[in-house]
Amino acid sequence: MKNILVIGSTGQIGSELTHKLREIYGGSHVVAGYIPGAEPKGALAEGGPSAVADVTDGEQLAAVVAEHGVDTIYNLAALLSVVAEQKPRLAWKIGIDGLWNVLEVARERQCAVFTPSSIGSFGPNTPHELTPQDTIQRPRTIYGVSKVTTELLSDYYYQKYGVDTRSVRFPGLISYVTPPGGGTTDYAVDIFYAAVRGERFVCPIAEGTRMDMMYMPDGLRAAISLMEADPTRLRHRNGFNVTAMSFAPENIYAQIKRRVPTFEMEYRVDPLKQAIAESWPDSLDDSCAREEWGWRPEYGIAAMTRDMLEKLTARLAS
Ligand code: AKB
DSSP states (O other), X not given: OOOEEEETTTSTXXXXXXXXXXXXXXXXXXXXXXXXXXXXXXXXXXXXXXXXXXXTOHHHHHHHHHHTTOOEEEEOOOOOHHHHHHSHHHHHIIIIIHHHHHXXXXXXXXXXXXXXXXXXXXXXXXXXXXXXXXXXXXXXXHHHHHHHHHXXXXXXXXXXXXXXXXXXXXXXXXXXXXXXXXXXXXXXXHHHHHHHHTOOEEESSOTTOOEEEEEHHHHHHHHHHHHHSOGGGOSOOSOEEOOSEEEOHHHHHHHHHHHXXXXXXXXXXXXXXXXXXXXXXXXXXXXXXXXXXXXXXXXXXXXXXXXXXXXXXXXXXX
């Protein structure tokens, strides 16, 4: 039986991943790691153990891992792309100094480690259509620089010390549970909140700007099934391209409008978000993930839109 620590358990991915892992491995086997000020609440607090686990404090991490006999760490601590541009030093401190602490603890205590990478690890001179698994990665954002470093440092710890590091390059994740904060793809979540609240949506990303996206249930399955994958089949480790759909603002607007006919959207492009979005792929080739560990998304744009509208409407009404 695995004993898992989720670092960043109250964030956008962590809040749902912790529940999913507890369903699979049992509540007492999954520790919800958090930083002071972002304590787990409700079902997250009641469903299993929790502990302060700040990636910038290596000794504290080591103590949590020892106390709970942790053998697997999901390290979700990071600033998203837009907020990282505003706080580059902090983005590096959390994303890379923090990762170093996690990898050191993992090396000392033989833990497997999942640390997400992102489509943000690509840059303007990456091939934008069907971006290959192995290709040019020269991002110009601090977020991208830290994600490429995450991939390389994780590979290094695997090759040099045998630490079982694995990761995926997440596209924009869409969820009705915990909103993201400070990402370039956040508009694809915000648009649903506007539609359900009966508000006009002001889109910060220009018409025609395509990016890869994924519904959160697929994102959780991607992380967990990669961590469960047979290591002898993995030719890659950090990080796998994974995608479920690729769309521009007008495509998701049209999908929502089919179900909410009164919904309206206008464009007011945010130059920083737009520049970042344009530097990212239009669509990823995720064939390596499909071949090496059987990755398959379950939700396309229509199924995701239907489910998001249904679930978010119920959530906001309660
Ligand atoms: C962001 O927009 O910063 C993230 C990502 C794609 O990594 N959602």
